[in-house]
Amino acid sequence: xxxxxxxxxxxxxxxxxxxxxxxxxxxxxxxxxxxxxxxxxxxxxxxxxxxxxxxxxxxxxxxxxxxxxxxxxxxxxxxxxxxxxxxxxxxxxxxxxxxxxxxxxxxxxxxxxxxxxxxxxxxxxxxxxxxxxxxxxxxxxxxxxxxxxxxxxxxxxxxxxxxxxxxxxxxxxxxxxxxxxxxxxxxxxxxxxxxxxxxxxxxxxxxxxxxxxxxxxxxxxxxxxxxxxxxxxxxxxxxxxxxxxxxxxxxxxxxxxxxxxxxxxxxxxxxxxxxxxxxxxxxxxxxxxxxxxxxxxxxxxxxxxxxxxxxxxxxxxxxxxxxxxxxxxxxxxxxxxxxxxxxxxxxxxxxxxxxxxxxxxxxxxxxxxxxxxxxxxxxxxxxxxxxxxxxxxxxxxxxxxxxxxxxxxxxxxxxxxxxxxxxxxxxxxxxxxxxxxxxxxxxxxxxxxxxxxxxxxxxxxxxxxxxxxx
Numbered sequence: 001x002x003x004x005x006x007x008x009x010x011x012x013x014x015x016x017x018x019x020x021x022x023x024x025x026x027x028x029x030x031x032x033x034x035x036x037x038x039x040x041x042x043x044x045x046x047x048x049x050x051x052x053x054x055x056x057x058x059x060x061x062x063x064x065x066x067x068x069x070x071x072x073x074x075x076x077x078x079x080x081x082x083x084x085x086x087x088x089x090x091x092x093x094x095x096x097x098x099x100x101x102x103x104x105x106x107x108x109x110x111x112x113x114x115x116x117x118x119x120x121x122x123x124x125x126x127x128x129x130x131x132x133x134x135x136x137x138x139x140x141x142x143x144x145x146x147x148x149x150x151x152x153x154x155x156x157x158x159x160x161x162x163x164x165x166x167x168x169x170x171x172x173x174x175x176x177x178x179x180x181x182x183x184x185x186x187x188x189x190x191x192x193x194x195x196x197x198x199x200x201x202x203x204x205x206x207x208x209x210x211x212x213x214x215x216x217x218x219x220x221x222x223x224x225x226x227x228x229x230x231x232x233x234x235x236x237x238x239x240x241x242x243x244x245x246x247x248x249x250x251x252x253x254x255x256x257x258x259x260x261x262x263x264x265x266x267x268x269x270x271x272x273x274x275x276x277x278x279x280x281x282x283x284x285x286x287x288x289x290x291x292x293x294x295x296x297x298x299x300x301x302x303x304x305x306x307x308x309x310x311x312x313x314x315x316x317x318x319x320x321x322x323x324x325x326x327x328x329x330x331x332x333x334x335x336x337x338x339x340x341x342x343x344x345x346x347x348x349x350x351x352x353x354x355x356x357x358x359x360x361x362x363x364x365x366x367x368x369x370x371x372x373x374x375x376x377x378x379x380x381x382x383x384x385x386x387x388x389x390x391x392x393x394x395x396x397x398x399x400x401x402x403x404x405x406x407x408x409x410x411x412x413x414x415x416x417x418x419x420x421x422x423x424x425x426x427x428x429x430x431x432x433x434x435x436x437x438x439x440x441x442x443x444x445x446x447x448x449x450x451x452x453x454x455x456x457x458x459x460x461x462x463x464x465x466x467x468x469x470x
Contacts (some may be wrong), residue, residue, distance in 0.1 A: 033197030057083025234303025
């Protein structure tokens, strides 16, 4: 904060808000997310029964899914996988099934059972590693050990997820030295909280970790961080990779942290004052040793390597089944994957199907609201790209921001396109000319990262920052 700003009541108020923003975000998340939690009836979360079956089967020892003969409305053919689920949870899903989630088991198809439970399918959740359900899994384990009813356990798991999500958001905002108010308000957007803040789903913990990692990386643009901080970033990246492999590319952002640290300058520039009223960065003289030889880079590189190896091992262990065999069988998926890599005609077909899905904002089950939100997400991503291109054309970004912002942008678009490819492989019916299965919720974990990219670009354009090529 400059001398003039220090005496300005408006800047002082903004600075005060900025300081308490982590608490505001935590409390706001608990209040808004809590409202959505109590107002959302059991069973009204996407793929809820598949996630519940998966979590319960994990508590019963089925860490890796195995073949089952039973079926559900979504998995109504052969090739199903799942695990052993207690009867109380099978009965609970039957009691609350009202047609919303077709992953509920068809009890008359159960062939392997005993007095305690039965084998049920959950293909679309079976690929998820237990870390993806860590908060909810703890709730289910507590409920199992304490003998709670399914109703109590269900809401206990949601409550633990909400507390975990709120804690991650508070830490994410606290780590930032810039954009605290902007990112805090973004995190409190109801669209981001309506389900992902509490839902019994792999999406919830994934989104929390994606937001946390995005903020922790961007924070290193403005503050010196310790080796311990880098270790924390590495742990978060490994956990994120274990949640959903499609978001694993985000872990690459951690590798630029040591280099960004060398971009810090030993001066205070009033023009670097935060747009949200916070103090300008006071930074240290950059270390003269090569950034790739620093202990922090070694730690982050090892963590990323662990994440990559783990995902490779897990995908190999779960690569023998598909998410929806009733729509695309394992044999069809294998043939598509092979053709995609070897046949130019198949590549062109896949690209055409993806482009058509993007242009038409094709949504799963052709839901109008979902389609509108998907189109809105693409418009926002395009706007982010445009302001970044303008900032680069005006030469108002230093080389550190250019690498971080362009790297983030490539990852955002790449992850979304990777998601479309996954749906083309495993969810789009044979003969279809457009990729099916996309939902707006797959864009949400990238929302904070996209906002940070846009904010840095717009600030540079408005402030016309000088170029610092060291």
